Amino acid sequence: MNKNQRIVLQASRGAAAFFVLLFHTSAMSFKYFQYDFLGISAIGRSGGVDFFFLLTGFLLYHTYGHKIGTKMTVLPYLTNRLIRIYPFYWLITLVVLPVYFLVPSFGYGYETHKDTIIKSFLLLPQAHGPVLPVAWSLSYFVLFYLVFSFLMALGRKPAYLFVSIWMTLTLCHFLNVPLIGADIDRHFYLNFLFSGVNLEFIAGCLLAKWAEHHRNKHYKQLIVIGALGFALIWLNNKYLLFPYHNYLLYIIPATCVLLGASSVPEQLRLPYWVKSLSKLGNASYTILLTHLLFISILMKLSVKIHVVDHLGYLLTDLIIMALTVPLCYMVYRLAEKPLVTGLKNAIKLSPSKSSNPIS
DSSP states (O other): HHHHHHHHHHHHHHHHHHHHHHHHHHHHHHHHHOOOGGGGGTTOSSSHHHHHHHHHHHHHHHGGGGGGGBBBOOHHHHHHHHHHHHHHHHHHHHHHHHHHHGGGGGSGGGGGGGHHHHHHHHOOTTTTOOOOGGGGHHHHHHHHHHHHHHHSSSBHHHHHHHHHHHHHHHHHHHTTTTTTTHTTTTTTHHHHOOOOOTHHHHHHHHHHHHTOOOOOTTTHHHHHHHHHEEEEEHHHHHHOSOOOOOOGGGGHHHOOOHHHHHHHTOOOEEEEEEEEHHHHTHHHHHHHHHHHHHHHHHHHHHTTTHHHHHHHHHHHHHHHHHHHEEEEEEEIIIIIHHHHHHHHHHTTOOHHHHHOOOO
């Protein structure tokens, strides 16, 4: 993978993080102001996290796919991956957790339960979500890393047998196949292990396998088609133009974006905004974990000091977004990045070849 491809992939990560932030701003605006910011509060899932799932599979397979079935020692790899997730997540959770005890109205009541707190810190799946609501997706990232490490620790034949069974049961669950999929649905942890979300991770791995030997000269058109595909799904979710709408549809436009990004030639001079967006991609994990906290604080503050009364809902929401992005980036530079770097240096781990945990 050349330098330009890495930058564009990182920029796509930044764009996905931005759209997660945008959709959550609209949802929070509807909660606090009863205002539908940009008319998107009813769309639901932006597809940003789904793109992260696909990108995770893509980057993991691109970096470590050749090690599947090699019976390698996976502890350094797994330690490196989990360091990228847990320490900073614990830090943010510890910041948020006392609020639920001091002001119970901020939550739903379960956030102060001992079992919820323990499972949240371990990122075990829960029916009602973790203490930090946006961290629900992290349980899947941990699962992806564990599955991939297991595949590298096994021999070739057992590895492909294991992944074949996992893929088959996941498809049966998604398609609700009688006596298999329907039965899985009755058990909470089986429902998690064979969730349809895994299909996005698997699709990313298969896409990376394809991209190893194929480059597309129409990379710009693919990226544009992918972006339009996301917009089309949003329109369908809002106006119900077609009867079928499922979050797995995001696999289609995400595939176009990744195929385009992985085909960018090395000699191309990238525009400045793409490089800037790639810096946002570096902070995507921090954005994912902290943006709701900043949005909530800023919205409460805007009500308290009557900003909304003077500027109106639209301008207030735009200002809140404009403030949230640099605040998240500041936390990345001052907290997440030095924390992870320090921990890796402390235990003398070599840097992972792949990027951030939401990758």
